[in-house]
Amino acid sequence: AKVPVLTIDGPGGAGKGTISSLVAERLGWHLLDSGALYRLTAQAAVKHGVALDDEPALATIAAELDVAFPVEEGQPRTLLEGEEVGQTIRTEQAGERASQVAALPLVRAALLQRQRDFCQTPGLVADGRDMGTVVFPDAPLKIFLTASAEERARRRHLQLQEAGVGASLSSLLKEIQARDARDTQRSVAPLKPADDAITLDTTRLSIPEVVDQLTELLAQRG
């Protein structure tokens, strides 16, 4: 039988990461955080002194990317070349760099099969920008998760405050709008809902409400 895939695409800050991992946990399915692969590709490039516009060199880095996502004592970890990266790939700068390398067709091509390899029984929740359009076009349930840019900036601001990091709401909003623009306007795999995706606007929904809606939709489709 085919392995079921739930794709969750959408702009940064819509809650994809949180929602995807909660849904995967509830279903006991695997999780693909595709954004992490782009973030790690950019991080490996910086580490090895490769310029973020050197497409052939970046494609080689992406193809040879040595990453692992082990779960130890219930804690998910991210290893790049055997070293824990911790939160270093989660900064705004890391996101900005990821978005730069993600605009390069050869980098996307190099990461395609690696992403498909995450599709294993009993199922996969795939989180990203092009999961439903490019990587898993046959997925039986595709979700496009969005929220207003203001709400996404507000959520990010809260997250940073909780982490003890100061940032201004207006500069966060500007960063979010700039990244949206780059992700939706690039020529290869631009951010957009798949034709058969269900769009869910989470601006006024809580996390548990979104998780419930997705589990219900899956049950209807399954």
Ligand code: C5P
């Ligand atoms: O989702 P996350 O914020 O970690 O993604 C970082 C960047 O990686 C995005 O802004 C986007 O440019 C890129 N990305 C992508 N395709 C994906 C996932 C992420 O282009 N499937």
